[in-house]
Amino acid sequence: MKDFIIPTDDRDLGTPARDGAPVTLSIDGVEVTVPGGTSVMRAAALAGLTIPKLCATDNVEAFGSCRLCVVEIEGRRGTPASCTTPVAPGMVVQTQNDKLRKLRRGVMELYISDHPLDCLTCSANGDCELQDMAGAVGLRDVRYSTGANHYSAAGNGMLTPRDARATRTAPAGDLGNPNYIPKDESNPYFTYDPAKCIVCSRCVRACEEVQGTFALTIEGRGFDSRVSFGAKTDDALASDCVSCGACVQACPTATLQEKSVVELGTPTRSVITTCAYCGVGCSFKAELNGDQLVRMVPWKHGKANRGHSCVKGRFAYGYASHKDRILNPMIRDSIDQPWREVSWDEALGFAASRMRGLQEKYGRKSIGVITSSRCTNEETYLVQKLARAVFGNNNTDTCARVCHSPTGYGLGQTFGTSAGTQDFDSVEQSDVIMVIGANPHAGHPVFASRMKKRLRAGAKLIVIDPRRTETVEGPHYRAAHHLPLRPGTNVAVVTAMAHVIVTEGLMNESFIRERCDWDEFQHYAEFVGQPKNSPEATEMLTGVPAADLRAAARLYATGGNGAIYYGLGVTEHSQGSTTVMGIANLAMLTGNIGRQGVGVNPLRGQNNVQGACDMGSFPHELPGYRHVKGAEVRAVFESLWGVELDPEPGLRIPNMLDAAVSGNFKGLYCQGEDILQSDPDTKHVAAGLAAMECVIVHDLFLNETANYAHVFLPGSTFLEKDGTFTNAERRINRVRRVMAPRNGYEDWEITQLLARAMGANWGYTHPAQIMDEIAATTPSFAGVDYAMLEEKGSVQWPCNEKSPEGTPLMHVDGFVRGKGRFIVTEYVATDERSGPRYPLLLTTGRILSQYNVGAQTRRTANVVWHDQDVLEVHPHDAEQRGINEGDWVKLASRSGETTLRATITDKVSPGVVYTTFHHPTTQANVITTDFSDWATNCPEYKVTAVQVSPSNGPSEWQEDYAAQAALARRILPAAE
Amino acid sequence: MSPDKLVRMANQIATFFRSQPGTDQADRVAAHLRDFWDPSMRAALAAHLAKGGEGLDDLAREAAQKV
Structure with missing residues (x-):
């Protein structure tokens, strides 16, 4: 496939990059110098030499199982796998000789003996690494009988219908294979065909290493071994799989295959572009036939996503061709x-x-x-x-x-600019990651995967959120501290953390003296040190146990590189801007700003916030x-x-x-x-x-x-x-x-x-001219133009004469405003309070498969995971109200009321209910109020006093709204 | 624009700046109003103040007079 846009090297180099001291070796007589720790396979690829491989791919660590990549190394015994053998100075490697060719043919012959040979009608035809490798090793015959798993489950002795050899007569007495497993087509976006699995484990490793879900495993032994989505009864849809597509991308055969490729054929051209969903901004290869989009594949050179994706960016693009689209004014x-x-x-x-x-x-x-x-x-x-x-x-x-308007105000006041301080790569060097009012698992999944990888490597996690979100705990990691605060008390919690850091002497005084306004700090230290800001004093109002809060504060202050990531659970409050300032204060107090692994990072909800x-x-x-x-x-x-x-x-x-x-x-x-x-x-x-x-x-x-x-x-x-x-x-x-x-x-x-x-009199003929105007008028964009973006792929602002290559890290030698400014963050309770009429607090958020108001994702197969908004209610509150799982309930506030179904869960604390706002039939925002952040008018979505009661169906407002919407959407045909 | 809402917003701003060190809180509230409120909102607040400024707390009132 030809990439028409950026002539970047998209080859799979076999194993991930390393960054050790340079090592020089010889491969097939070619001298090559690579970073220490690089595999022989990758070094060969970098030298332009291709070693056959099946189980290796540069997105996951080497596994060494297929034995196709064997090489000979002077002075070493045997034929080591080049994917698991690191380079060494002076090493002399041979990748091609008669012995290696014979070995590789033998390996391929065994692989092919257990693989259907329906290549011409296979959906991976032309995009199959097994096919490519059979050619590369010169496989010309297969001496072994066909694997039993290809026989039809019909029990008539026939091979699988798609197998080219199915026309052969079955051996006498062959009753077929009762263990034959048909294709799993349960997932809306990809199929799983066990018969085509070569058990390379690339999908399993991608799910573990890249995505961090651990939904896949290998089950069975010998010819029975195959990829499995968990328990025997699980299909892809029922499993833990989050449909990120990493397994499909990793699969070298048609075992895991996009349904769009099955339907439309192998794409023939591609264009690099950027996802239009969340603020992670993943780079994708849009792969097409003509102008027919066949699939979106995460681009390995994308610096935000590093080759990973989520279910939205990878698969949920069908809205672009949905019948609901309006094409005429x-x-x-x-x-x-x-x-x-x-x-x-x-x-x-x-x-x-x-x-x-x-x-x-x-x-x-x-x-x-x-x-x-x-x-x-x-x-x-x-x-x-x-x-x-x-x-x-x-x-x-x-x-x-x-x-995020409070981010603009809060970070502008403290640091001098309205933006996150780091790049996403930075999380790989964090020791303590504090997530406040955000659920990256659902809202920023690709960043979440990168964060979870770091957590599995030993970094500590602190989560401050009213709900026990999916981010709090996952496979092979668990938050060291989850502070389930009462909605609306962010400022009290953040200030109490500062109280602990200041009163226990955990602050980084030299950083503060050097980088921050000392007088402002003195005021701030005096303020946070007051007993009213101690965790013990605030526990009653925040609901966060003082001991847990103290432990979390100590960990953030003393655990090494401390990074804060936050979301709309911080900003969408009447004190949203104050909490942002409080977060900036914490980073300055501890010197966690201006280097890799630290910083203050607002996770932006939409792609271009x-x-x-x-x-x-x-x-x-x-x-x-x-x-x-x-x-x-x-x-x-x-x-x-x-x-x-x-x-x-x-x-x-x-x-x-x-x-x-x-x-x-x-x-x-x-x-x-x-x-x-x-x-x-x-x-x-x-x-x-x-x-x-x-x-x-x-x-x-x-x-x-x-x-x-x-x-x-x-x-x-x-x-x-x-x-x-x-x-x-x-x-x-x-x-x-x-x-x-x-x-x-x-x-x-x-x-x-x-x-x-x-x-x-505007006369732009291309957006490049608009960017030129932006650069000419806006100092932080002064060095940006389309030619530069073509060359570099992307750039982080400020990009100007002072920083011609852009700025991955902000505030390295000093804050944009000069001295960092500590700001007193007095907690002020919101006027939105629960009481006898509205005794519960509603907080809102989003789910992995849906995006914002759902205009895009509701018009894709993502609805299979979330076809309606539901209300999370704690078992205690549900029992008091006689609400059972799945019941219709009325959700009412002083602003309005709606109905939706309830789900009973202890993810929310007693007294708190939660829902999403993806579906207009629910209209969660008919409930939310007009209270807003003091500085910016950002609405207080996250705290609404509500009552929940059993209901029989839609509210009067919902019925009226549906009727009005139906009338408003009538379209007369165009005049002739 | 509803005076009640403007009063509430002005009081919120005043509440924040009241907690800040220094003696220029009213000036800072006024500056915030000038920087972020459209002139029609400021005019509506001034009109409300002219009618007695019911609901405005002391600092918000002082700031409104300076806008």
Whole structure:
């Protein structure tokens, strides 16, 4: 297969890279120098010499079982396996001679004797390493009889129908093989054919070493041995398998095979691009036939994922061709009318005249935009530019408002910049990993796999989370401390940890004196040292046993390299920004900043949260986190854009909705977001949208927000456009157009068309030009352009004259703001409190197989794992209410009520219930309130006082909503 | 925009800055309002203050007067 984009060496070098001191050896007369610890097999591959192999692959450690890679080494006895033999100085290796050829043929003959020879009709035809190796070793005959496992279970003595030799007559008296095992097709994305297994264990090792799930094993002996998904009764779907695809990728035959390849054939071309799901930002090879996407394979050179993937990025791309996609623009005068399909010109003209009309009638600031963290940097940059330069106001906000805006404020105040401090590779050097308010297992699975690998190697884990999530405990690791705090008490817990570190003298004073503001530290130390902040004093309100908290704090402070990873369980609170500051304080206190293995790392929920923030999506900041009040910064853009910019901050999303309800905000262009489903207090969001006179939704599907829209502009998927995403480690990765946009335009083109319809003179012809403009105006991106990204693959900002190669680690020699700033973090209880009417606390989150509002993943086979949102209830609370497993329950708060099914589990503590927000039929956000973070208005999703009671079915609101949605989604056929 | 919500938000901001060391808390609250609140929100807060500022705590009130 040819890679048309980056001519990077994609060969499988057989064994993983090593980084020892250089060693020089001779292989087949070729002198080669490689890092110490490298295998002979890899050294040969690096020298351009290929040694046959089956059980070796460079994604997992060498195993030495197939014996195909044997070599001869001068001065050593026998024929060692080159995959398990490390290089040595002066070693002389021979990979080809008569003896080795004979040995390899013998090995291959045995393998083939137990493998069906249906190569021409096999789904791996052309992409089968067994086939390749049979050719490489010159196998010309098989003297052994066919393995019994290929016989049909029908018991008629016939071979498996797919076996080319099935036409032969069965031996006399052969009654067939009752042990024959048919293909397992239970998983929606891949098949498992035991008959084709060569027991190389690559899948088992990939599941263990790369993914860390340990779902696979080898069962049986001799000819009976095969891969198994656990117990004999388990099929792939029922097993612990999380469908990450690592086993399928590792399989050298058709034993584990993508169903898409079975159906569509072997792909013939590929394009490197970046996943559009979570903030890990995995690199993928999109493999195609023509413009038919056949499969997505994680790219081994991707620096965020290092060749790994999760079920979403690997398999859940079917939404791109789902029948629900809207491909034509649509308009309507009012939201009670059906949609009318119209031309792009008519839709854009309608939208432009409505928006301009609103400005004339209600004022320049009566309209605004919402940019998307799912869209590219270039698209986001254009949408905020549309607001600032074309609308003439700063009413631009992004969905990061409702997730990581407190990160921007908190890290900006303490460190001086709004970003994670490390790259993902850093976790490999962590000794203590503290995960706060995040469940990487579900939300950031590829990072979780890398973290778990480090944990299995001995690093210690601290988890601070109200739930006992999947991250707390897994195969071969368990958190040293899980602090199951009461929702809403993050600040008290983090401050109590600081109390322990300060009062027990565990802080890194030399780091603080050298790198931080000493006066601020003195204030802070005096504050945290107060008895009210001790674990014993806070235990009653946080629910965290003081002894456990003390032990966790001591471990973080003294356990070596301490790294903090946190998520929305930190930010989505009324004190979200304060907790972020508290986390930064902990890192500064202990000197855990500025080197590998440490740091403060926000795990971004969506693929381009970091980029959307970088691009100036917030109403108070121009690109590069520079406040709009700065005349010098405004001047940079004013001279380039030829307009005068508003020096005042604009409205944030919640403010826009409040202003709409008040009648002052009338028009919205919403790109790639579904605020009706994702934002809190659904009834309030609906009221705000309904009060607007022009809502333009630019999306793939008629999402929930579109029920209140007047213009629908069909969007393009990440497979259909060029651009860049910036992941949680500040890595700018290319998104490449894999196929033509089915809707006719890439999303940046649609924003440009709207801007032009409103009078702008934009003339971009490629997103590369937009990136050039970003680089010309934004110091941290000054060195970034597409040519550089093609050459390097990716780069982490800041990338400029000072750091031309980018910046993997932040704050190495000093903080961006100069001295690190300790900030006092007083705990303030949220006003959202449980009481007699609403005695439980609801917290929300996500699940592995679904993503955000589910617009994408609900339109894939991922629904097999999660077809509805369910409410987790503790057995004690369930018993008190007479709720049984699977019962319909009513979930009610002061904002609204919905119904969903309950599951009884002690993952949640008594008094706490939990659900996800992936399904619009549930609308978990009809329950959440309009309380928000004090600094940023990030909603307090994670704490809502609720009551749960048995129910018979959908709530009145759900029925009304479903009826309204059905009416709102009517589409009239296009006029002839 | 609902004065109740603005009052609540302003009080939240004041609560944070009240806990900070120094003597310029009102200035810092005011600066935060200027940096992050749209002028229409500040105007609505000022209008509420002009009517007596019901619900505003002392620090939020002092800051609102400085915006």
